[in-house]
Amino acid sequence: xxxxxxxxxxxxxxxxxxxxxxxxxxxxxxxxxxxxxxxxxxxxxxxxxxxxxxxxxxxxxxxxxxxxxxxxxxxxxxxxxxxxxxxxxxxxxxxxxxxxxxxxxxxxxxxxxxxxxxxxxxxxxxxxxxxxxxxxxxxxxxxxxxxxxxxxxxxxxxxxxxxxxxxxxxxxxxxxxxxxxxxxxxxxxxxxxxxxxxxxxxxxxxxxxxxxxxxxxxxxxxxxxxxxxxxxxxxxxxxxxxxxxxxxxxxxxxxxxxxxxxxxxxxxxxxxxxxxxxxxxxxxxxxxxxxxxxxxxxxxxxxxxxxxxxxxxxxxxxxxxxxxxxxxxxxxxxxxxxxxxxxxxxxxxxxxxxxxxxxxxxxxxxxxxxxxxxxxxxxxxxxxxxxxxxxxxxxxxxxxxxxxxxxxxxxxxxxxxxxxxxxxxxxxxxxxxxxxxxxxxxxxxxxxxxxxxxxxxxxxxxxxxxxxxxxxxxxxxxxxxxxxxxxxxxxxxxxxxxxxxxxxxxxxxxxxxxxxxxxxxxxxxxxxxxxxxxxxxxxxxxxxxxxxxxxxxxxxxxxxxxxxxxxxxxxxxxxxxxxxxxxxxxxxxxxxxxxxxxxxxxxxxxxxxxxxxxxxxxxxxxxxxxxxxxxxxxxxxxxxxxxxxxxxxxxxxxxxxxxxxxxxxxxxxxxxxxxxxxxxxxxxxxxxxxxxxxxxxxxxxxxxxxxxxxxxxxxxxxxxx
Numbered sequence: 001x002x003x004x005x006x007x008x009x010x011x012x013x014x015x016x017x018x019x020x021x022x023x024x025x026x027x028x029x030x031x032x033x034x035x036x037x038x039x040x041x042x043x044x045x046x047x048x049x050x051x052x053x054x055x056x057x058x059x060x061x062x063x064x065x066x067x068x069x070x071x072x073x074x075x076x077x078x079x080x081x082x083x084x085x086x087x088x089x090x091x092x093x094x095x096x097x098x099x100x101x102x103x104x105x106x107x108x109x110x111x112x113x114x115x116x117x118x119x120x121x122x123x124x125x126x127x128x129x130x131x132x133x134x135x136x137x138x139x140x141x142x143x144x145x146x147x148x149x150x151x152x153x154x155x156x157x158x159x160x161x162x163x164x165x166x167x168x169x170x171x172x173x174x175x176x177x178x179x180x181x182x183x184x185x186x187x188x189x190x191x192x193x194x195x196x197x198x199x200x201x202x203x204x205x206x207x208x209x210x211x212x213x214x215x216x217x218x219x220x221x222x223x224x225x226x227x228x229x230x231x232x233x234x235x236x237x238x239x240x241x242x243x244x245x246x247x248x249x250x251x252x253x254x255x256x257x258x259x260x261x262x263x264x265x266x267x268x269x270x271x272x273x274x275x276x277x278x279x280x281x282x283x284x285x286x287x288x289x290x291x292x293x294x295x296x297x298x299x300x301x302x303x304x305x306x307x308x309x310x311x312x313x314x315x316x317x318x319x320x321x322x323x324x325x326x327x328x329x330x331x332x333x334x335x336x337x338x339x340x341x342x343x344x345x346x347x348x349x350x351x352x353x354x355x356x357x358x359x360x361x362x363x364x365x366x367x368x369x370x371x372x373x374x375x376x377x378x379x380x381x382x383x384x385x386x387x388x389x390x391x392x393x394x395x396x397x398x399x400x401x402x403x404x405x406x407x408x409x410x411x412x413x414x415x416x417x418x419x420x421x422x423x424x425x426x427x428x429x430x431x432x433x434x435x436x437x438x439x440x441x442x443x444x445x446x447x448x449x450x451x452x453x454x455x456x457x458x459x460x461x462x463x464x465x466x467x468x469x470x471x472x473x474x475x476x477x478x479x480x481x482x483x484x485x486x487x488x489x490x491x492x493x494x495x496x497x498x499x500x501x502x503x504x505x506x507x508x509x510x511x512x513x514x515x516x517x518x519x520x521x522x523x524x525x526x527x528x529x530x531x532x533x534x535x536x537x538x539x540x541x542x543x544x545x546x547x548x549x550x551x552x553x554x555x556x557x558x559x560x561x562x563x564x565x566x567x568x569x570x571x572x573x574x575x576x577x578x579x580x581x582x583x584x585x586x587x588x589x590x591x592x593x594x595x596x597x598x599x600x601x602x603x604x605x606x607x608x609x610x611x612x613x614x615x616x617x618x619x620x621x622x623x624x625x626x627x628x629x630x631x632x633x634x635x636x637x638x639x640x641x642x643x644x645x646x647x648x649x650x651x652x653x654x655x656x657x658x659x660x661x662x663x664x665x666x667x668x669x670x671x672x673x674x675x676x677x678x679x680x681x682x683x684x685x686x687x688x689x690x691x692x693x694x695x696x697x698x699x700x701x702x703x704x705x706x707x708x709x710x711x712x713x714x715x716x717x718x719x720x721x
Contacts, residue, residue, distance in 0.1 A: 042084050042085070045081070045084070045085045046084075046085055049085050049086065056085070057086070057090070057094055060081075060082070060085070060086075060094060060098075061094055061097075061098045063078070064078050064082075064094075064095065064098035064099065064102060065098050065101050065102040065105065066102070067102065068098070068099055068101075068102020068103055068105070068106060068152070068156070069102045069105035069106050069109065070106070071106055071156065071157065075099070075152050076184060078095070079095050079099070079181060079184040079185060079188065080184055080185075080187060080188035081188060082094055082095040082185050082188060083095075083184070083185035083186060083187065083188025083189040083190075084188040084189065087189055088182075088185055088186055088189050091185040091188065091189070092178075092181060092182055092185045095181050095184075095185055096174065096177065096178055096181050097174075099152070099173075099177055099181060100170060100173045100174040100177065103152070103155075103156045103169075103170075103173050103177075104166065104169065104170045104173070106156035106157060106160070107156050107157075107159055107160040107166065107169055108160065108166065109157075109160065110156070110157045110158075110159075110160025110161055111160040111161070111166075114160070114161060115160060115161045115162075118161045141155075141159060141164065141168075141169065141172045141173070141176065145172065145173055145175075145176025145177050145180070152177075228543065231541060231542060231543075232358060232542070235357050235358055235359075236357070237358075237359060238359055238360070238374045240374075241359065241374045241375055241376050242267070242373055242374045242375065243267045243268065243269050243347075243373060243374065243375040243376070244261065244266035244267050244268065244375065244376050244377065244573060245257070245258075245261045245266055245267070245268045245269075245375060245376070245377050245378075245379065245569070245572055245573065246268075246269045246271065246353075246361050246373055246375040246377070246378050246379070247261070247268065247269070247270045247271065247378075247379045247381060248271050248353045248355075248361070248378065248379070248380050248381060248382060248517060249271070249272065249278065249380065249381035249382045249383055249549075249551075250270055250271075250272035250275075250276045250277065250278055250336065250341075250348075250381075251277065251278020251279055251280060251281075251381055251383045251549060251550075251558075251561065252278060252280055252381075252549065252558045252559075252561040252562045252565070253379075253381035253383075253548035253549030253561035253562065253564060253565045253568075254270060254272070254278070254379065254381035254548075254549075254565070255270075255277075255278075255336055255341070255562075255565075256561075256562045256565035256566065256569070257379045257381060257548065257565040257568055257569045258270040258341060258346045259341070259344060259346070260565065260566060260569035260570065261346070261569050261572075261573060262341075262344045262345040262346045263344075264573060265345075266573055267347075268345070268346050268347065269346070269347040269348075269349060269373055269375070270341060270346050270347070270348045270349070271348075271349045271350075271351060271353040271361070271363055272348070272349075272350055273350075273351060273352045273353065276333070276336045276337055276338060276341075276348075277332070277333065277335075277336035278336075278381075278383050279383050279384070279385075279403070279550075280558045281329060281332055281333065281336055282329060283402060283403040283406065284402065284558070285558055286328060286329055286332050287325045287326075287328070287329055287406050288402075288423070288426060288427065288430075288592070289592060290324060290325040290328040290329075291321070291322075291325055291427075291430050292426060292430050292592055294321045294324060294325075294430075294434070295429070295430035295431075295433035295434050296433070296594060298314065298316060298433050298434060299433050299466070299594070301313060301314045302314075303631075306631060307631065316411065316434050316435050318408075318409070318410060318411035318434060318435075319409050319410070321434065322406070322408060322409060325406060326406070338350070349363050349365065349371070350365070350366050351363045351364050351365040351366055351371075352364040352516075352517075353517055354516075354517050354518045355378060355380075355517060355518030355519070355521075355522060355545070356372070356518060356521070357522075358378075358522065358542045358544055358545060359374055359375060359376070359544070360372055360373065360374055360375070361373045361375065361378065376544060376572075377544045377545070377546070377572035377573065378544065378545045378546065379545075379546045379547070379548060379565070379568050379569065379572060380517075380532065380540075380545065380546065380547040380548070380551055380552075381547075381548050381549050381551065381561065381565070382512075382513040382514070382517065382549075382551045383512075383513055383549060383550045383551060384510035384511055384512045384513060384550035384551065384556060385403070385510060385511055385513055386401035386402050386403055386506060386507075386509075386510055386511075387506075387508055387509045387510055387511045388401065388506050389418070389476065389506065389508055391476050391477070391478060391479060392477075392478040392479070393478050393479035393480060393481065394478075394479045394504070394506075396479070396481065397479045397481045397486050397504070398504075399503075399504045399505070399506050400503055400504065400505045400506070401505070401506050401507075402423055402427070402505075402507055402510075405427070405505055408503075411431075411434060411435055411436055412431070412436050412501075412502045412503035413436065413437060413502050414436070414437045414439075414500055414501045414502045414503075415428075415431050415436040415437070415438050415439070415501060415502065415503050415504075415505060416438075416439050416440075416441060416488050416499055416501040416503075416504045416505065417431075417438060417439070417440045417441070417505045417507055418441050418476055418488075418504060418505065418506050418507060418508055419440075419441075419442065419506065419507035419508040419509070420440060420441075420442025420444060420446070420447030420448065420449070420470070420472065421447075421448070421449075421450075421507065421508070421509065422448070422591040422592075422593075423507040424440060424442070424447075424505075424507035424508070425440070425447055425448060425459060425463065425591065425593050426591065426592055426593055427505060427507060428440040428463060428468050429462070429463050429466055429468060429593055429594065432463070432466045432467045432468045433466050433467075437467070437469075438467065438468045438469065439468075439469040439470075439471060439499050439501070440463070440468050440469070440470045440471065441471045441474050441476055441488065441490055441499070442470070442471070442472045442473075442474070443473070443474065443475050443476075444472065444473070445472055445473050446460065446472050447459065447460055447463075447470060447472060448460075448591065448597065450603075451591075451597060451599065451603060451652070452603050452604050452605050452638075452652060453605070455597055455652060455654055458595060458634075458635065458654055459591075459593050459595065459597060459654075460472075462593065462594055462595060463593070471490060471492070471497075471499075473492060474490040474491065474492045474497070475490060475491045475492075476488060476489075476490055477489045477490060477491045477496065479504070480498070485500060486500065486501055486502070486504070487499060487500050487501070488501060488504060510550060510556055511530065512530060512531045512532070512550055512551045512552070512553070513550075513551055514526055514530060514531070514532060514551060519532065522541070522542065522545075523541065524540050524541050524542070524545070525541060527553075529553065531551060531552050531553045531554075532547040532551050532552045533552075534546070534547050534552050536581040536582060537567070537571050537575070537579050537580070537581060537582070538552070538564060538567055538568045538571065538582055539571070543575075544572070546568040546571065546572055547568075548561055548564040548565050548567075548568045549561030549564060549565070552564075554584065555584075555587055555589070557587070557589055559588075560584075560587060563582075563583075563587075564582055567580050567581075567582045567583075585669075585670075586600060586601065586666055586669045586670045587600065588600040588662055588663075588666045590658060590659035590662065592659065595634060595635045595654050595655050595656065595658065596653075596654070596655065596656065596657065596658035596659055597652070597653075597654050597658060598652070598653045598654075598658035598659045598661065598662035599650070599651065599652045599653070599662070600650065600651050600662055600665055600666050600669060601640070601648065601649055601650030601651060601669060602614070602640055602649050602650030603640075603650060603652055604616060604638070604640060604650075604652075606650075607640055607649065607650070612649070613642070613643050614640045614641065614642070614643065614649055615640070615641050615642075615643050615644075615699075615702075616638060616639070616640060617638070617639045617641065617675075617695060617696075617698050617699040617702065618636055618637070618638045618639075618695070618698070619636060619637045619691060619694045619695035619697075619698050620635075620636050621633060621634065621635045621636055621637065621655045621656075621688075621691055622634060622635075623694075624688065624690060624691050624694070625685070625686045625690075626686040626687055626688050626690065627655070627656065627688060627691075629686065630656065632655065632656035634655060635653070635654040635655025635656070635658070636653075636654055636655065637651070637652075637653050637655075637661070637691050637692060637694075637695040638651065638652045638653075638695075639651050639665075639675065639695050639696075639699065641674075641675065641699065644703070645674070646674030646675040646676045646696075646699060646703075647672075647674050648665060648668055648669050648673075648674060648675065651665040651669075653665075653691075655688075655691070656688060657688055660688075661688060661689060661691060661692060664678065664689065664692050665678075665692065675695075675696040675699045675700070676696070676700070678692055678693060678695075678696040679693060679696035679697055679699075679700055681693065
């Protein structure tokens with residue numbers, strides 16, 4: 001029965017479309033809906049209107065409604081005709097109602113025939129659209145009607161596929177199209193007055209044509225003004241401002257935003273509620289890389305015999321290792337310190353910030369006092385915090401996160417690492433090298449699931465070689481503690497396994513900090529991923545409030561936060577003159593396991609999932625002279641390119657210093673350089689960077705012109721003869 005209904009529905013649609021197309025062609029309707037035909041028949045139509053005004057209006061109204069309802073081309077010509085025949089007043093009245101009624105009929109046709117099918121088939125993809133229309137559908141439609149970027153008929157059909165009500169659609173269409181209709185009808189009155197070539201240059205005619213061109217720009221500006229008035233309606237704007245920019249959060253994004261603001265001589269205040277430098281300096285990038293370096297040194301000592309060095313096993317003093325980690329943090333701290341930024345011209349306040357209006361920020365200072373700041377713009381760079389899964393018994397047993405693990409002074413004998421992503425893998429390997437018995441638990445079928453399977457396999461093999469017990473496909477169910485013993489109960493299929501531990505480290509991701517500083521009171525919306533919703537210019541609901549870094553995504557990388565910070569600061573301070581869309585086209589990242597994993601652009605798995613055609617070129621680093629000399633001859637460089645071309649779509653590097661080697665490809669992709677350019681660049685010998693050149697050489701060899709080479713072989717044979 002369902003199939004019969006579909007067949008009938010689509011059969012009916014096909015017959016209607018075919019019938020309209022045939023009628024349109026056979027009756028030559030297209031030739032009547034042209035500007036030349038309108039000019040040629042203007043006098044006759046005007047005389048007809050003078051002789052039988054009501055009949056002419058009724059026929060014209062019916063034709064316009066029919067054309068609009070059936071989405072026939074020529075609506076703009078009919079609108080001009082309304083002005084040419086009836087004049088501005090009557091023409092505007094007739095065309096305005098005819099176009100709105102016709103639009104409503106087209107809307108009903110699309111809704112009746114197509115909406116259920118489209119929503120059922122593409123409901124997952126249309127969910128954000130439906131949510132947006134449910135919230136601001138009337139405004140979206142008004143914007144489309146005021147700014148005639150999309151064709152009139154297309155808007156009618158597309159809106160019919162959404163959840164917007166028919167009544168709202170008609171009312172908004174009637175109001176929204178009025179200004180544009182008036183412009184076209186007025187232009188029609190001038191076209192109708194052309195008697196000679198001199199009339200074309202009349203002020204009225206030129207003014208009408210100019211208005212046609214300027215109208216979309218004016219309409220866009222009007223929409224922007226209306227939107228801002230609606231958003232800011234409940235807030236009282238200060239008459240003057242103390243500051244140009246207030247930045248909340250002194251992590252990577254906040255520091256860069258403040259730096260840029262001060263560099264262009266804006267008055268900037270930077271507010272930090274905890275530690276300058278944010279998560280990266282105090283809990284993330286800096287301490288983790290210091291720990292990784294110590295763990296790597298242990299690994300090198302243990303295999304020193306390979307290099308002819310004996311008696312260099314060494315012992316791990318974990319307290320000293322952690323002391324070095326904190327010394328590294330202290331050595332980097334001056335780069336992000338209050339003193340440095342004060343010297344740059346930034347006012348730094350240590351306290352808790354709360355946004356109390358789009359232009360005011362209240363700061364609870366460390367001494368208990370409060371200060372209210374007025375500012376033209378705000379940048380939110382509040383960062384993220386470790387996510388702790390709701391596992392029964394976990395809180396009672398106690399746990400570590402990537403924030404608190406740096407407080408350890410004794411090496412855990414048995415450590416469970418929950419999470420198989422970059423952070424979990426880095427720390428699992430490091431603690432295993434330092435001497436812990438490490439078990440890594442990951443729910444997914446493999447660790448490093450964002451990378452290609454062969455990458456995951458290489459990293460997993462390296463972690464296992466360092467002693468990490470990897471349990472993939474295992475779900476953490478609960479934590480049990482009895483008689484001084486703690487166990488993580490994991491489930492694999494129907495089987496439960498108890499994993500003993502002394503410390504458990506949660507490394508299953510980070511949650512954006514989106515509460516506690518005023519977003520709720522201002523009504524700033526969040527995305528389904530619980531990040532702050534921003535547009536392409538990093539503006540929130542309020543155009544003068546921006547968000548950067550982990551708090552908005554889409555990437556939780558320090559370098560991405562700094563990248564976004566430039567756009568936010570420039571758009572905040574100079575957006576009235578020129579705005580810039582944040583560019584995420586070339587975003588690199590690296591995981592600092594051993595071997596390192598670095599990537600930019602598409603992975604092979606992502607390209608397949610997205611249906612993007614590609615070629616793969618792979619160079620194995622075990623063939624590289626410098627890697628052989630260093631004892632690091634493992635890993636590869638994998639490059640995805642457009643089929644038959646050297647344009648780079650993505651690069652994955654696995655091996656020693658992969659993060660450093662990736663920079664050449666990041667530069668190439670950013671500036672549109674292909675593999676031929678990399679191949680033609682001199683690389684110092686012997687260095688690891690030659691791997692990039694050899695990968696380009698592999699691509700060149702695979703694309704060598706075989707016919708040309710065959711002829712060259714004959715040429716050289718002829719020369720020898």
